Amino acid sequence: MIEKALTGSSRYWIWISFLLAVIGVGFIFYLKQLSYGLGITGLSRDVSWGLYISQFTFLVGVAASAVMLVIPYYLHDYKKFGKIVILGEFLAVAAVNMCLLFLLVDMGQPMRALNIFLYPTPNSIIFWDAVALNGYLLLNIVIGWTTLESERYSAPPPRWVKPLIYLSIPWAVSIHTVTAFLYAGLPGRHFWLTAVMAARFLASAFAGGPALLIILSMIVRRLSKFDPGREPIQAISKIVTYAMLANVFFFLLEVFTAFYSGIPGHKHPFQYLFVGLEGHGKLVPLMWLSVILAAAALILLVNPNTRKNEKTLLAACAAVFVSLWIDKGFGLIVGGFVPNPFERVTEYWPTLAEALITLGVWAIGILILTVLYKVAVSVREETAGADTEH
Amino acid sequence: MSIDRRQFLKIAGISALGAGTAAANLIWKNSLEAIQAAPAEEGLTAKKWAMVIDMRKLKTEEDYKKITDACHSIHNVPDFGNPKDEVKWIWTDTYEHAFPGQENEYLPEAIKEKPFPLLCNHCENPPCVRVCPTQATFKRQDGIVMQDEHRCIGCRFCMAACPFGARSFNYRDPRPFIKEKNPEYPTRTKGVVEKCTFCTERLVKGLMPACAEKSNGAIAFGDLKDPNSEVRKLLSANYTIRRKQELGTQPSVFYIIGGSEK
Amino acid sequence: MHDAGKIIPGLIIFAAIVTFPFYYNMGKAVARPEPKLDTPAIQELKEKQCVESKEFMRANHMHLLNQWRDAVVRDGNNVYMGLGGKKYTMSLQNTCMKCHSNKKNFCDSCHKYVAVRPYCWDCHIAPKESKL
Numbered sequence: 001m002i003e004k005a006l007t008g009s010s011r012y013w014i015w016i017s018f019l020l021a022v023i024g025v026g027f028i029f030y031l032k033q034l035s036y037g038l039g040i041t042g043l044s045r046d047v048s049w050g051l052y053i054s055q056f057t058f059l060v061g062v063a064a065s066a067v068m069l070v071i072p073y074y075l076h077d078y079k080k081f082g083k084i085v086i087l088g089e090f091l092a093v094a095a096v097n098m099c100l101l102f103l104l105v106d107m108g109q110p111m112r113a114l115n116i117f118l119y120p121t122p123n124s125i126i127f128w129d130a131v132a133l134n135g136y137l138l139l140n141i142v143i144g145w146t147t148l149e150s151e152r153y154s155a156p157p158p159r160w161v162k163p164l165i166y167l168s169i170p171w172a173v174s175i176h177t178v179t180a181f182l183y184a185g186l187p188g189r190h191f192w193l194t195a196v197m198a199a200r201f202l203a204s205a206f207a208g209g210p211a212l213l214i215i216l217s218m219i220v221r222r223l224s225k226f227d228p229g230r231e232p233i234q235a236i237s238k239i240v241t242y243a244m245l246a247n248v249f250f251f252l253l254e255v256f257t258a259f260y261s262g263i264p265g266h267k268h269p270f271q272y273l274f275v276g277l278e279g280h281g282k283l284v285p286l287m288w289l290s291v292i293l294a295a296a297a298l299i300l301l302v303n304p305n306t307r308k309n310e311k312t313l314l315a316a317c318a319a320v321f322v323s324l325w326i327d328k329g330f331g332l333i334v335g336g337f338v339p340n341p342f343e344r345v346t347e348y349w350p351t352l353a354e355a356l357i358t359l360g361v362w363a364i365g366i367l368i369l370t371v372l373y374k375v376a377v378s379v380r381e382e383t384a385g386a387d388t389e390h
Numbered sequence: 391m392s393i394d395r396r397q398f399l400k401i402a403g404i405s406a407l408g409a410g411t412a413a414a415n416l417i418w419k420n421s422l423e424a425i426q427a428a429p430a431e432e433g434l435t436a437k438k439w440a441m442v443i444d445m446r447k448l449k450t451e452e453d454y455k456k457i458t459d460a461c462h463s464i465h466n467v468p469d470f471g472n473p474k475d476e477v478k479w480i481w482t483d484t485y486e487h488a489f490p491g492q493e494n495e496y497l498p499e500a501i502k503e504k505p506f507p508l509l510c511n512h513c514e515n516p517p518c519v520r521v522c523p524t525q526a527t528f529k530r531q532d533g534i535v536m537q538d539e540h541r542c543i544g545c546r547f548c549m550a551a552c553p554f555g556a557r558s559f560n561y562r563d564p565r566p567f568i569k570e571k572n573p574e575y576p577t578r579t580k581g582v583v584e585k586c587t588f589c590t591e592r593l594v595k596g597l598m599p600a601c602a603e604k605s606n607g608a609i610a611f612g613d614l615k616d617p618n619s620e621v622r623k624l625l626s627a628n629y630t631i632r633r634k635q636e637l638g639t640q641p642s643v644f645y646i647i648g649g650s651e652k
Numbered sequence: 653m654h655d656a657g658k659i660i661p662g663l664i665i666f667a668a669i670v671t672f673p674f675y676y677n678m679g680k681a682v683a684r685p686e687p688k689l690d691t692p693a694i695q696e697l698k699e700k701q702c703v704e705s706k707e708f709m710r711a712n713h714m715h716l717l718n719q720w721r722d723a724v725v726r727d728g729n730n731v732y733m734g735l736g737g738k739k740y741t742m743s744l745q746n747t748c749m750k751c752h753s754n755k756k757n758f759c760d761s762c763h764k765y766v767a768v769r770p771y772c773w774d775c776h777i778a779p780k781e782s783k784l
């Protein structure tokens with residue numbers, strides 16, 4: 001089927017070349033990072049994780065969100081998702097690839113990355129995360145590819161994929177839970193030391209991922225003859241709405257605990273992020289932008305009229321995505337490091353090189369996504385054509 | 391006796407060439423047998439190494455400088471001259487920042503302003519070890535939390551996990567920033583994490599940690615499990631505190647605060 | 653076979669690229685390296701003997717060093733019993749390189765020849781050598 005990705009309109013090829021160019025720039029800067037060291041980034045002794053690890057965290061959520069389509073379709077036999085479920089699975093593949101790449105570019109000694117498997121260490125959460133992510137990647141490639149192939153030959157998918165599909169459901173939950181455990185089990189990082197972390201991660205994932213999927217479906221519809229249909233998009237928009245409400249709710253729980261208890265260590269990161277601490281507040285405007293976008297998105301989503309209108313729905317989904325990206329793909333990680341263990345404030349801001357490497361990894365992910373979607377859409381167009389002909 | 395051993399080494403060597411060193415590492419774990427490797431006879435040993443810092447005995451700026459310089463010069467700790475890339479094994483900070491949450495406004499001025507030496511606590515229950523995905527950070531039998539620079543992948547999970555800010559990452563090649571290299575000790579490379587080692591390389595030679603040696607008796611070092619050790623005597627005769635005890639990591643570095651004497 | 657017009661030239665180009673290093677190095681045979689042992693420290697030794705036999709060291713020094721590394725760093729064992737029960741402190745910088753103080757003519761000559769770049773020297777400090 002892969003040959004379907006090798007033929008396309010000139011628009012398709014321009015897009016691919018554009019992505020390749022962005023990847024190339026990122027790669028050049030990555031080579032620079034390899035020779036100079038991670039000092040090329042804005043990271044420091046006090047804020048030792050930044051843009052790379054927060055992208056990783058955010059994208060694990062995007063990957064896990066495929067399960068929001070798999071559960072209704074395969075467990076509840078919600079047939080309307082039949083056309084769109086493959087888009088979710090392929091999105092997961094692209095997202096997990098980006099996660100793994102972000103872990104790699106964040107490593108000080110990437111040549112030794114395999115040490116994670118050469119000296120397996122079950123007490124380290126990274127070990128479990130590496131296992132979970134690679135397993136999830138494999139599951140989604142196999143499931144997506146075989147179901148699509150059987151669809152192409154208008155045959156039911158082989159029997160052995162069913163158990164894999166069922167397995168992928170708890171697996172999706174596990175990748176994001178394990179990712180939350182990376183943070184939630186560290187003593188002395190008050191911002192992360194919270195039992196609600198995994199739940200908050202899942203809620204934001206199930207809002208952000210499906211929101212992105214709605215956006216992608218609308219793009220696919222516009223660019224190809226394949227139409228995922230209005231109803232599945234409406235169904236997904238309800239998932240986004242509930243998940244976003246849950247996410248905001250969890251966040252407010254955190255705020256309550258920090259400020260009602262009045263424990264300084266718990267309050268400080270929130271203060272740093274939203275009002276600034278000891279005169280430092282680089283992230284304040286961004287965090288408020290996230291809040292405003294979240295509020296706007298919720299207004300549009302909760303109101304049935306605006307949710308049903310695809311134009312406003314699109315705007316709401318974009319707002320959800322950007323808001324969550326700021327919150328989880330940036331603020332959450334940096335906030336955990338400020339103030340530092342000595343109650344001093346060191347700020348972090350990514351450098352240009354770091355941003356370009358990050359963009360490069362995103363471009364790799366989008367390239368994978370484009371190719372996979374191209375294949376899926378071509379198969380769909382083919383079978384749809386076949387349907388009308390016969 | 392050692393014929394077998396040599397034979398074994400040879401087999402390990404040959405199969406490593408065939409199957410790739412990685413596979414051989416996995417199977418043979420690369421450890422020498424007892425008959426081939428032994429601890430140094432003159433080395434100092436303990437069940438649990440610990441340190442007691444007597445703040446009453448640290449007075450002048452010179453006292454502190456001698457301690458930190460001793461450590462940083464023999465261990466080839468670089469000086470980047472900027473806080474972003476900073477690498478340090480032992481340094482000082484004021485009470486408020488050394489013991490956050492335990493400060494109060496009405497402490498004697500002398501204590502408020504006094505610099506406290508800070509270093510890795512060699513925690514009995516170390517979160518840095520718990521999170522390390524490669525066992526590059528590990529705890530030895532004698533309680534020292536060690537760092538295997540050969541194995542570290544530079545993920546910096548240990549830095550996020552350490553509640554004491556004891557770890558530094560080599561954001562760039564440290565070599566050009568070491569004023570005078572000690573040829574007996576390695577440097578580090580970019581991309582790995584480092585910290586105080588309780589001077590393991592000196593202990594095997596029968597020497598006390600460099601900072602203790604240069605402290606004029608302000609830093610005592612000894613076996614926490616030996617009731618007759620100097621550290622135990624100090625601990626039973628003085629009121630001591632440790633950093634962030636509430637987190638349960640059980641630091642092995644104790645501080646005698648003393649009164650308002652300067 | 654359609655598209656043969658593209659595939660065959662493609663194959664030829666591929667083969668050319670893959671075999672390029674062979675042509676490139678053709679006729680450029682490099683002399684086999686002879687690691688030098690004539691350092692002052694070695695000359696002073698009564699019995700010129702490494703920690704293990706020459707043959708063993710030649711074939712296995714990297715595995716021995718790996719085992720030394722783990723013994724010292726991870727197990728806290730610093731003494732190695734070598735050939736004939738002689739004891740040595742396991743240390744690249746303070747034992748190996750004290751005798752083999754000529755890194756360039758000892759380590760590097762072979763490593764270069766076989767094109768390996770061990771990362772030992774990223775951290776371990778090589779002895780000072782006068783430029784010959």
Ligand code: SF4
Nearest residue numbers: 510511512513518552
């Ligand atoms: S002080 Fe930090 S680095 Fe040292 S043992 Fe404790 S947790 Fe680990």
Ligand code: SF4
Nearest residue numbers: 522542543545546548
């Ligand atoms: S940075 Fe190195 S020592 Fe720290 S957790 Fe990662 S591998 Fe372990």
Ligand code: SF4
Nearest residue numbers: 461586588589599601
């Ligand atoms: S114990 Fe040794 S390594 Fe640790 S701070 Fe003191 S001198 Fe430095």
